[in-house]
Amino acid sequence: MTFVFLDNFSHWLEATALSRVIVQTQWTWPICETLHFIGLALLIGTVGLADLRMLGMARAVHFEGLHRLIRWGIAGFVICVITGTVFFIGAPFQYVHNVIFQLKLLFILLAGINALVFEFKVLPTMGNLGPGEAAPPAAKVIAASSLFLWVGVMFLGRMLPFLGEAF
Amino acid sequence: VDFLQLIEQSGLGTWVRESPSVMAYPTFLFLHTLGLGLLVGTSAAMSLRVLGFGRQMSLAPLEKFMPVLWLGFLITAVSGVVIWTADASTFTFNPLFWIKLGAIALAMASVRLLRASVFGKSAVDPPTATARVLAVGLLALWTIAMTSGRLTAYIGR
Numbered sequence: 001m002t003f004v005f006l007d008n009f010s011h012w013l014e015a016t017a018l019s020r021v022i023v024q025t026q027w028t029w030p031i032c033e034t035l036h037f038i039g040l041a042l043l044i045g046t047v048g049l050a051d052l053r054m055l056g057m058a059r060a061v062h063f064e065g066l067h068r069l070i071r072w073g074i075a076g077f078v079i080c081v082i083t084g085t086v087f088f089i090g091a092p093f094q095y096v097h098n099v100i101f102q103l104k105l106l107f108i109l110l111a112g113i114n115a116l117v118f119e120f121k122v123l124p125t126m127g128n129l130g131p132g133e134a135a136p137p138a139a140k141v142i143a144a145s146s147l148f149l150w151v152g153v154m155f156l157g158r159m160l161p162f163l164g165e166a167f
Numbered sequence: 168v169d170f171l172q173l174i175e176q177s178g179l180g181t182w183v184r185e186s187p188s189v190m191a192y193p194t195f196l197f198l199h200t201l202g203l204g205l206l207v208g209t210s211a212a213m214s215l216r217v218l219g220f221g222r223q224m225s226l227a228p229l230e231k232f233m234p235v236l237w238l239g240f241l242i243t244a245v246s247g248v249v250i251w252t253a254d255a256s257t258f259t260f261n262p263l264f265w266i267k268l269g270a271i272a273l274a275m276a277s278v279r280l281l282r283a284s285v286f287g288k289s290a291v292d293p294p295t296a297t298a299r300v301l302a303v304g305l306l307a308l309w310t311i312a313m314t315s316g317r318l319t320a321y322i323g324r
Contacts, residue, residue, distance in 0.1 A: 034317040037203065038310065045208020049232055058231030065224025069212055072220070131228065151201065158200050162193040 003097075010092035022090030029090065032083040039083065042076025044150055047115075054135035054143035063129035100163045104156035111149035118142045171256040184253035192253065198246035205239025207309045210278060214302035217285055217294045226294065230286040236278065261323035263315045270312035277305040 013019055022028050050066040052058065088095055095101040122138050129135060135143070174180050183191050213229055213236075215221065251258050258264045284290065284298040294302075 030318055030321045034314045037200070037313050037317060040200070041204050041207040041309075041313070042211060043208075044204035045210070045212045048205070048208060049212050049235070052232070052235065058228060060228035060231065062224035065216065065221035068221040068223060069215055072211070072215060154200055154204060155197050158197040159189070159193055162189060
């Protein structure tokens, strides 16, 4: 039932003028891929360093500063979502039945929930770690999960053309 | 040219290019992406702090994250060489590939200068105008390196 809907939706999407522009113009796909990688670097750079700080690296760094930089990571994530949507509109059938793509979306969802739990449950009780202050165990679990999930998202994304036959 | 063909036909080059295993080409592409994320991501975070974002933390302790940047560079460089062996002549004759390598060389030189400027003995916080220029230059150079790298998959193939 769900798959029939997804198929119909994908057929409709593929026939839109926007979809054809994305696939038929020479530059749209490469430019969006480049932006996708720039977004990825901003996300993993800012979120990754904050995670590493909570896990005990560079303890002299005030966590509040790293936390502020995550705004740039969120901007990077938004760039990835927008360009990712462009890919999906351009070639929906590369993705709808692709198990690797579904796993990637699941990992992104889990990473998002993980980030929200950190922001609204863990951070308020932890407060901002000053120089030298160690993160509580709950924050360490969140940080380790975040690193695992985002690296997983990158792995699954990179595997799309090989394990899931997308390009 | 003969030398490049020798590399392509070597055991490593052939395996990376032709093995159906996920451990071959796909894994090195993933490692290249992971390394890029660590290298460019850490560079970007440091540059942003130099430019005045995240001022709540002082600049000097960020030096402790330099190993992340170097690890990213190492992973990207090693996986990059392996990917190159699979199609050595195609990459080598692609001008974009040389733009990419040039941008990386300048970016790594900027990293060293920036490091001396903001983590060195005479470092000051807020950073000097020179350090800010270096930070902007570093961000621009990584953008050029990533763009030309991504485009080698489309142009000159």
